[in-house]
Amino acid sequence: MEMRALKYISLGKAQRFFFIASVVLLLYSLFGILRLYPIFQMFRLSFYDFDLIGLKKEFIGLRNYLDLFHDTNFHIALRNTLLVVAISVPVTVGLSFVLALFYNARLRLRSFYQLIYFIPAIMPTAAVSLIWRWMYDPGYGLLNYILSWFGIGPVPWLVNEHIALYSVVLLWVWKWVGYYAILFLVGLQNIPEMYKDAAKVDGANWWQLLHYVILPLLKPVTLFILIIASTWAFRIFVPVYILTLGSQGAPGNAVRVIVYDMYENFFVFFRVGYASAEGFILFLIVAAFTFAQLRLTRASEVEGGV
Amino acid sequence: MRRYSAVLMVLMLVLGIFVLASAKKVITLQSGYPEIAEAVYKVAAADFEKEHPDVTVKVVYYNLRDHEQKLAMEFAAGTPPDVVETSTYFIAKFLAAGMLQEAPPDIVQYIEKSVMPYAAQFYKYDGKIYGMPYFIGIIALYYNKDMFAAEGLNPDRPPRTWEELIGFACRLAKYENGRLVRSGISLRLSGGGSGVAEKWWPFLIQAGGTILEKTPDGKYHAGFYNQAGFDALNLYIKLLYLYKVDGYEIKHDAEAFALEQTAMFERGAWVTGYLKTHNPNIHYGIALLPKYKQRGTISANFGFYVPRKAENPELAWDFIRFLQRPKYQLLMLEKSGWIPVRMDVDYSSILKETPQLATFFQTPKDYIVESYTGISPENEIMTKLADYLVKAYRRSDLLDNPDGIWKVLEEAAAEVNGILKREGLYGE
């Protein structure tokens, strides 16, 4: 009997090893070819002065990174990007959490609301940006028309350089609230009823339930959503690209974000090494940000999570 | 369900790998002007295929930004199309990198004989000809004749000097309840990219300056940190804040002109086509740009090039020859509104229908027509200059503030010269 059990165990071990190895290998070959190696090549290029077509390709060490440090456009891009993250992430994640609570509370017409709030996420970002650009039109746009009902004068949503960035943030929040809400909902529903029941039995009211049961158990999910939301906000590009098109578009620097600046350096100015360096600085920023978030919530860890 | 999707996936992958091998030879033309590609190239491609049944001509087109992005990748990777339609400005770096084929001798002769000289001049490099000029865009002054008449101005007498321009614009601007509802002249004040700098440039020329001044040793420096730059920038500031004939709350550009929200604006010939579809009843004229210290404007030159790495270069040049047939020149002028550069074609049938286009064929001797120099950082320089201009236009404090204006010019020139120095192209 014991021999058989041992045989099962060793077979199991071999099988496990084989399984793990093949999956990891599959992932690494795909990610390797499609992501890791190209990224590595661009990382290498960030130490060169390269103009895409090969007229210039000289090794210049850290000079790209140093030049970026002094580049005013990059400063503007950095500031704008940080602003976008700082505003959109708390607002979006906060609102979507509240929304998820509503979803979980079995309100009537729940699936109807889920669908409606989800529609912005389903629409392609490029199309969404075009529609919002049209809505933001100072003279004929829908938003100013609605505001005129309340006697508020035409708002130069995109033309005014102080407002333009917030117009972008508004678009971004609008797009993602419904999606993050669904992610929260998945997490909320994984909280076993028995914890909530036990708390209720102990006489907890709604607020205490939230504070002492739901939020702590939701930490891994919350952290996950925060990381994703901030990473995506750091990488924002399409809305900025589309809203700056043409003569009625937003002034370039008012909404300049890092990825836009990088895109401009690469595809318009053909400064490939410089653009790569910019991309990697962004990566470092996002990685640092993520790491900080992870550290800050190391405190209490419930099942799963990181 | 999962099993089916797995099977489906395999099937599709097989489909994807399956490459349709064609017996025909294929040449590809890539364009950044959908309106021309649809009206002219596709028609020509169909005709060419009829005459050459063993050839397929693929015409692919994108909007300009995407087209140029893609071209950059293609040249860098060595996978360019056979015929590239682009501006002399954009092709400059690839030309300098030796990636283009020389034009065959018969084409060189044709260019000398039949193409407008001030377009053809931009196709020479290092003493050789590398492409085929095909169309140009020149900036001219559009003005609304009905509005002129309504304000007591002679509808056939457009402004010829800056003084007249300002005077007319003041009379033509309309206010309602303190809000500007019709601009006297529509200026390019904002937007991404280099457009703002490009539209300021003609005024700079008329004031006696230019953006990049060439030095005797073949290098460049900023040509606007001088009285000309001052006058040109000051003109905008005055138009915005002293005469108040344009503003930010109103629409701009061709759109505004079609909506009759502006009386005058400056653009290229393509607007005629735009107006036909968006406001066919508008009565407008097109005039040469007004004079200050001199007369002048800017042009952009577009043509075809054949890369060295093209798959079928012989056929590519054949198709380019084919496109010179008068039928396609006329189609281009008629349908797209861009100006063909072939001189020995009778355009009168189209000019009869749209007489305003005749202005674009006028080339008085004292009328300076400048274009891009083609140096590699030019796009960057124009874009960065545009950023400065956009900021400056917003500053009402620059009115009656010569020091402020000089400061703006100084900073912009410093940045431009800095970029030139970085690229080793700076000269005194």
Added chain:
Amino acid sequence: MKTVMYFRKFVLYLLLSAGAAFMILPFIWMLSTAFKPPQEVLSIKPRFIPAHPTLENFYAVFAKAPFGRFILNSTIIAVLSTVSIALTSSLGGFVFAKYRFPGRGLLFWTLIATIMIPPQIFVFPLYLFMRDVGLVDTYLGILAPSLIMGFGLFLMRQTISTIPDELLDSARIDGCSEFRIYWNIILPVIKNAVGALSIYAFITSWGYLLWPLIITNSEELFTVPLGLAVFQKRFTVEYGPMMAACTVATLPLILAFAIFRRRIVESFVLSGLKG
């Protein structure tokens, strides 16, 4: 006290509905503009229901370019991409969540780090690679970068890690192979997360512009965003046809979501009852 409760609920529904109206406003506006003739599009007093509804914008969209073909292309690519991402992410998420092996942390986070890099960066080297293996201007070429998704891996690992180990152990004792465990136990349990991921993967695949632009040379292979991009002429934006084009680009996605939503919502409801 009942009135307080009712009042609270009323305010709740009011807020929710106001939010919902805001969410759907642009979509409705897009539809409204798409059916308007050019004169109506640019009017000082915009109306939601066009006075003279017209199909001319849609006609312009389909006449200018074979949008039907674009939609087909986008759909094929998106479906294949979604299936691949769902499979690879869930497999990977399973292995990284439920097995311990040396270097697990490093291996996992290296893959996740790819999320933090803006995608425009690896477009160029990837294009060179595609050129070298002859995949330029092919479906597989368009599809390749979308076969995997770092976010998917992250989400799946996150979700699977909440599954109690006992479930797996009991299956092992019963003699299930590892792959069987994945297929028959893990996948059904994480259905709703896979659903959320699939939706995101599908939509993201639909939205790609830069990569299809670079990798294709033939109009027959264009995806919807590429077709849309041609409408963005350099100088002006014609809003009527533009919104019609956006509608064409968006409706298939919304339809697909509406069809598959029932499955997803069902699994939400079911897992809610599980407790």
